[in-house]
Amino acid sequence: MENKKIRVRFAPSPTGMLHIGGARTALFNWLYARHYNGTFVLRIEDTDQVRSTEEAVNVILEGMKWLGLDWDEGPGKGGEYSPYYQMQRLHLYQKYAKQLLKDKKAYYCYCTREELAESREKQSKENKSLKYDRHCLSLSEEDKKRYEAEGRKPVIRLKIPTKEIAFNDLLRGEVTFDGGLLSDFVIMKSDGIPTYNYAVVIDDALMKITDVMRGDDHISNTPKQIVIYEALGFDVPKFAHIPMIMGEDHAKLSKRHGAASVMEYRKMGYIPEALVNYIAHLGWSSGSNREIFSVEEIAKEFTLDKISKHAAVFSMEKLNWFNSEYLKKMPIDFLTKMLLPFLKEANYIENEENLSPAKNEYIKEVLKLMQGRIKNFSQFIDYADYFFVDKINIEPQAFGSVLNKEGVPGILQALEEKLSAIKCWDEESSENAVRKVASSLQIKGGQIIHPTRVALSGKKVGPGLFELMVVLGQDKTVKRLKKAIEKIKEAKNRK
RNA sequence: GCCCCCAUCGUCUAGGGGAUAGGACACCGCCCUUUCACGGCGGCGACAGGGGUUCAAAUCCCCUUGGGGGCACCA
Numbered sequence: 001m002e003n004k005k006i007r008v009r010f011a012p013s014p015t016g017m018l019h020i021g022g023a024r025t026a027l028f029n030w031l032y033a034r035h036y037n038g039t040f041v042l043r044i045e046d047t048d049q050v051r052s053t054e055e056a057v058n059v060i061l062e063g064m065k066w067l068g069l070d071w072d073e074g075p076g077k078g079g080e081y082s083p084y085y086q087m088q089r090l091h092l093y094q095k096y097a098k099q100l101l102k103d104k105k106a107y108y109c110y111c112t113r114e115e116l117a118e119s120r121e122k123q124s125k126e127n128k129s130l131k132y133d134r135h136c137l138s139l140s141e142e143d144k145k146r147y148e149a150e151g152r153k154p155v156i157r158l159k160i161p162t163k164e165i166a167f168n169d170l171l172r173g174e175v176t177f178d179g180g181l182l183s184d185f186v187i188m189k190s191d192g193i194p195t196y197n198y199a200v201v202i203d204d205a206l207m208k209i210t211d212v213m214r215g216d217d218h219i220s221n222t223p224k225q226i227v228i229y230e231a232l233g234f235d236v237p238k239f240a241h242i243p244m245i246m247g248e249d250h251a252k253l254s255k256r257h258g259a260a261s262v263m264e265y266r267k268m269g270y271i272p273e274a275l276v277n278y279i280a281h282l283g284w285s286s287g288s289n290r291e292i293f294s295v296e297e298i299a300k301e302f303t304l305d306k307i308s309k310h311a312a313v314f315s316m317e318k319l320n321w322f323n324s325e326y327l328k329k330m331p332i333d334f335l336t337k338m339l340l341p342f343l344k345e346a347n348y349i350e351n352e353e354n355l356s357p358a359k360n361e362y363i364k365e366v367l368k369l370m371q372g373r374i375k376n377f378s379q380f381i382d383y384a385d386y387f388f389v390d391k392i393n394i395e396p397q398a399f400g401s402v403l404n405k406e407g408v409p410g411i412l413q414a415l416e417e418k419l420s421a422i423k424c425w426d427e428e429s430s431e432n433a434v435r436k437v438a439s440s441l442q443i444k445g446g447q448i449i450h451p452t453r454v455a456l457s458g459k460k461v462g463p464g465l466f467e468l469m470v471v472l473g474q475d476k477t478v479k480r481l482k483k484a485i486e487k488i489k490e491a492k493n494r495k
Numbered sequence: 496g497c498c499c500c501c502a503u504c505g506u507c508u509a510g511g512g513g514a515u516a517g518g519a520c521a522c523c524g525c526c527c528u529u530u531c532a533c534g535g536c537g538g539c540g541a542c543a544g545g546g547g548u549u550c551a552a553a554u555c556c557c558c559u560u561g562g563g564g565g566c567a568c569c570a
Contacts, residue, residue: 013570048569113568120566129497130566155568172500181498182566189568196570220499220565243501243563250562278507281519285508289518308508310501311563318507318520328533372533383531434529449529461531 006038007210010064010071011200013045014056017261018063020314021215021245021253024279028242028307029213030069031280034299041207042074044085045200047193052087063262067272068295073207081207086199093194093202096232097156097187105231106187108154109136110147131183132157153190158198158227160184165223170211170240170304177223185224201225205234216241216311240304243283243311253314269342269377270319271335274326278319282312292325320375327371335371336364342377348388362387365471369463386457387472392480394458394487402454409485411448412455414441416481425474431466455484 010026012018033040042064046052061075073079083089100106109132111119119133137159139147147154160183166176187198194202204212219241229236247257254260259268265275273295280298281291284307293301327335340352343363349355355363366387367380374380386392394403402408418433438448449465456477462468469477 011570015570045570051569109568116567124496127496131497153568169500175499177498185566186568191568193568195568200570215564216500217564221570223499241500246563248506252563281507283507287509289509291507291519308501312508313506315506315520321520324533370532373531444529446529453530459531463531465529 004210006033006036007041007208008033008038008213009041009043009204009207009209010069011043011045011203012060013048013051013196014053014060015048015051016056016059017263018060019253020260020262020279022060023063023067023069023262024245024282025213025215025242026064026069027067027276027280028284028302030071031295031299031302032211032213032304033072035302038210039072040070041079041081041209042071042077042084043203043207044075045196046085046087047196047199049191049193059263066266067262067276086194086203089199089203090193092206093188093199094192096202097194097198100158100187100231101156103231104159106156106158107137107184108139108144109157109184109186110139110144110152110154111135112152129181131181132185134184137184155186155190156188157184158187158224158231160224160227165226167222167226167236167239169219170238171307171309172241175219175222177220179223179227182223182227187228197221197224198228201228201232201234204237205229205232209237211238211240213240213242215244217244240307242307243309245279245282246311246313248313248315250311250313257314258316265319267378269380270323271326271330271338273330274323275319277326278322282314283308291322292329323376324372324374327374327376332364332368332371336360336367339363339367339377339380342381343388346381346385346388348381348385362471369467369471373463383459383462386459392456392458394454394484395460398454398458398460399487399491402450402460403484403488404491405451408451409488411437411441411443412451412481412485415448415452416478416485419469419474419481420478422474425470427466427470430469430477434466451484452481456480 008029010022010029012022012026030040032038044057044060046057057075064071071077073081074084097106101108115135116132119135120130123130136157144154160179162180164176165179165182166174169175185197186195188194222239222241226236228234245253247253249257259265262275266272276295277291277293277298280293280295284298284302286293286298286301287306340349340355340363343349344352349359349363366384370380370384374383415434415437418437419430422429422433434448434452435445438445441448450460453462453465453468454460456465456468456472
């Protein structure tokens with residue numbers, strides 16, 4: 001085989017978010033480039049005048065950066081083959097279109113949308129494959145002038161040869177199509193902007209892309225593109241069509257399935273490394289029984305033979321598991337830093353930047369308590385609220401079933417007195433206090449532990465009580481116990 | 496309708512002529528335990544169907560079925 005340096009690309013169209021499926025395609029290309037020490041190109045396919053927005057471009061770039069998928073050439077980076085925005089490359093598409101026209105491999109078509117629709121409908125009735133009827137294939141100069149006089153703006157269509165078109169897919173082996181069944185598709189729209197199937201080829205060829213890795217929804221586009229490569233005498237790249245990602249109902253992943261956009265996962269508090277690890281496993285596997293890999297480790301092992309051929313269903317449950325694993329294993333300082341924006345957003349802290357060392361330490365300690373209990377940072381906000389607010393919210397169910405019981409105020413009272421007297425506030429002393437109160441009242445530890453937890457956190461579940469008390473501090477612990485006793489009394493009086 | 500791709504537990508997958516078909520998530524049970532988690536141990540659970548080829552098929556071939564994608568002046 002040629003030892004050309006591998007060049008791959010990710011070419012999203014900026015018409016919305018960075019989709020999970022797109023991100024996975026980007027990731028596979030990135031991994032492939034890194035594995036073979038190749039070049040990863042990012043190109044923006046913004047030829048859809050109506051739907052493309054600059055904002056969407058930014059969302060995509062941001063998403064890529066968040067995932068850690070850095071590109072070697074593309075927006076913000078430049079490169080030998082710039083520009084990397086298709087709308088800045090119009091002259092190139094026009095140039096090659098002229099050549100195709102001159103070589104009689106493409107032709108002007110003046111048919112209106114109505115005429116086209118009519119023809120398609122007729123074919124549909126006759127159960128034929130839908131293709132252009134070549135009405136304009138051999139128009140005379142007079143015909144063209146007449147149409148132009150009518151005000152018709154022509155498109156340029158590619159003339160598809162009647163022959164077998166085959167390519168060797170790196171994942172699937174040989175795939176063949178009958179050119180006779182393909183339609184003479186439009187390569188240049190009447191406004192002078194190229195269509196996808198045409199622009200892709202010009203750019204991939206000019207940018208010297210060696211391997212085109214993309215979703216298998218592009219398989220049927222491939223023969224059309226090959227016709228263009230051949231018509232222009234370009235080298236045809238290798239193709240690898242990777243399986244798609246589906247929603248739980250096995251339909252194409254979309255908003256209906258919950259979060260389909262990469263940025264939504266960031267908002268929900270997933271760790272990018274975990275997301276990357278998970279989506280890498282959608283269609284790829286190391287061949288071993290290991291699941292947790294750093295992206296570098298995946299790149300090292302990433303080869304085409306380990307990619308499966310069938311679509312994969314995106315599972316939130318499994319993503320949660322990956323995220324929990326990262327939550328448990330990543331350095332606490334790193335996680336603490338990542339948590340700050342969420343605390344800010346929830347108004348648990350004033351400012352992310354000028355945190356006092358003490359406050360930072362406090363957050364870190366709280367996070368340590370929650371680390372093994374949360375699936376993402378959004379959950380942290382819900383589960384750990386009582387560490388950050390003055391007035392805690394006692395869940396009604398917890399109040400009714402645990403606090404508002406016979407004897408509880410007395411127990412809390414006794415504990416509060418014992419705790420107030422502690423000189424050295426640590427886990428050992430607080431546990432001792434609780435145990436002593438329990439034995440003097442002749443009750444089991446649980447009978448005192450459970451109401452205390454609710455009094456301090458408002459919840460029935462959470463970290464071990466003694467570590468919770470230590471992090472919360474003596475002052476707050478005592479105050480909350482008193483407050484709880486009051487509340488129980490209030491509830492009694494109301495009856 | 497036409498064309499193309501795909502098919503192992505519910506899900507992600509390993510395996511690719513001879514295996515008790517392996518792992519992970521989820522689920523269930525037990526242990527640990529002050530709750531919830533974590534962790535440990537165990538369990539449930541799959542080769543879509545039918546034909547070939549072969550001494551032997553989950554594995555190779557064909558058909559059927561099922562799923563997915565495409566057939567735009569969208570990408």
